[in-house]
Amino acid sequence: MKRKRIATTILCCFLGLAIVSLFSACALFWDSSRSSGPATSQEASKFIGSIRAYQGNAESHYGLGCYLQERKKHKPAIEEFKAALQIDPNHFRAYNGLGVSYDAVGDYDRAVDSYKAALKIDEKLDYVLNNLGYSYLLQGKLDLAIENFKRALDLNRGNELYRNNLGLAYAKRGQYADAFAEFKQTGVEAKAHYNIAQLYYQQGLYREAEVHFEQASTLKASDPQI
Numbered sequence: 001m002k003r004k005r006i007a008t009t010i011l012c013c014f015l016g017l018a019i020v021s022l023f024s025a026c027a028l029f030w031d032s033s034r035s036s037g038p039a040t041s042q043e044a045s046k047f048i049g050s051i052r053a054y055q056g057n058a059e060s061h062y063g064l065g066c067y068l069q070e071r072k073k074h075k076p077a078i079e080e081f082k083a084a085l086q087i088d089p090n091h092f093r094a095y096n097g098l099g100v101s102y103d104a105v106g107d108y109d110r111a112v113d114s115y116k117a118a119l120k121i122d123e124k125l126d127y128v129l130n131n132l133g134y135s136y137l138l139q140g141k142l143d144l145a146i147e148n149f150k151r152a153l154d155l156n157r158g159n160e161l162y163r164n165n166l167g168l169a170y171a172k173r174g175q176y177a178d179a180f181a182e183f184k185q186t187g188v189e190a191k192a193h194y195n196i197a198q199l200y201y202q203q204g205l206y207r208e209a210e211v212h213f214e215q216a217s218t219l220k221a222s223d224p225q226i
Contacts, residue, residue, distance in 0.1 A: 058088035065097050074101040092118040096128050103135050111135045126155035130162050137169055145169045160186045164195070171199040176208075190219035 065080030078101045084094040099114035115132040118125055133148030149166035156162065167182035176196060183192035197212035 056087065058084040058091050062091060062094045062097065065094065069097060069101055074104045077101045090121050092121040092125060096131060099131055099135065103138065108135055108139050124155055126152045130165060134165060142169055142173045167195065190216045193219065
């Protein structure tokens, strides 16, 4: 009965769990919202198979890798990022892209190596530190995940994505109070309650989940702009 009541609360609250995983530098390079690519999957496959990077140009290989990565073609994306790095071994964005695709195919050791290679070039790449933290999170290495999320936040304290990822790592370690404190720092208390409620619910902690879902719903009702 309690689970049914909680589920009703979830349906009544449209706030989404604001936890995002990886941040690819490709997002800085491509604007997928402006894409007017092939409409069907068959046309898309034919188009992807026809495009080629400009040989000898690292940025061209990197751009094609990003294009493929956004379309979840991770294995060919990896080859393009590798090609970019063969031309320019200091192309830190290609190392990051490589890490994102390695994580996507479950090759976590290579993903970690790729992020670390990018950080050797520039240790202040906050989005790479976030990605490294998330790779550790996927592996269940929570202490390392938290350490790297904190390093990312030291460089970019206002980043909601990093803050939520840190909260998620705390929750997975059972530190729900610390997780909630991180969610609250994103500035929307209703969303913080909703996020922590979902995490409680996923762990079968239904009483705690219900409390926070109800608080999220109350705050949302009092502020229609949330």
